[in-house]
Amino acid sequence: MSKCSKCLTPSDSETHTTLPSVPVWTECEACGVLYESDAAGVPIDSGSISMGGIHEEITRPMVRVMVEKQNARLRKIAEEGGNVYQASTDYLDWLTEVYSASMTDEEKLKFWDLHAQEQEALTRHIQDNTARVEAETAELLKKHESAERTGEQIGMVIGAALLITIVLFLFSKM
Structure with missing residues (x-):
């Protein structure tokens, strides 16, 4: 090895x-x-x-890659049913205790500032995607409810027509 x-x-x-x-x-x-x-x-x-x-x-592209890779790791953990909260805190511990340990205070400030900005940008991107999916889902539900109401109305018309036919049939025999 x-x-x-x-x-x-x-x-x-x-x-x-x-x-x-x-x-x-x-x-x-x-x-x-x-x-x-x-x-x-x-x-x-x-x-x-x-x-x-x-x-x-410390550069924005480097920090962006780190944030994107961590997001991919968290998605994989979530898909496998793992604890994303624990994985996230472990990652932050690693960033603090290992990754940034040998940085100067100025480098740490720059790194954490860029990291926070990139996390915020990724979070907003995810929120935008979530809002889009929710809007599409709401539209589908409206269409489904409309189709369901139309089906109920058609059923009522058919039921009423059947009832009228039966009543007319009964009165015509009298």
């Missing part, structure tokens, strides 16, 4: 996924550490990675 060259997490192989951002950021699939790489996912040893895989220059 080998270890990831950036984060030293034991893994069967060094598998990395290139993330869509500029500059190219790659995430170690074993531990989730982000580092700058070339298009093939090969680490760039430019000295931009410090202890714990922290990029010395």
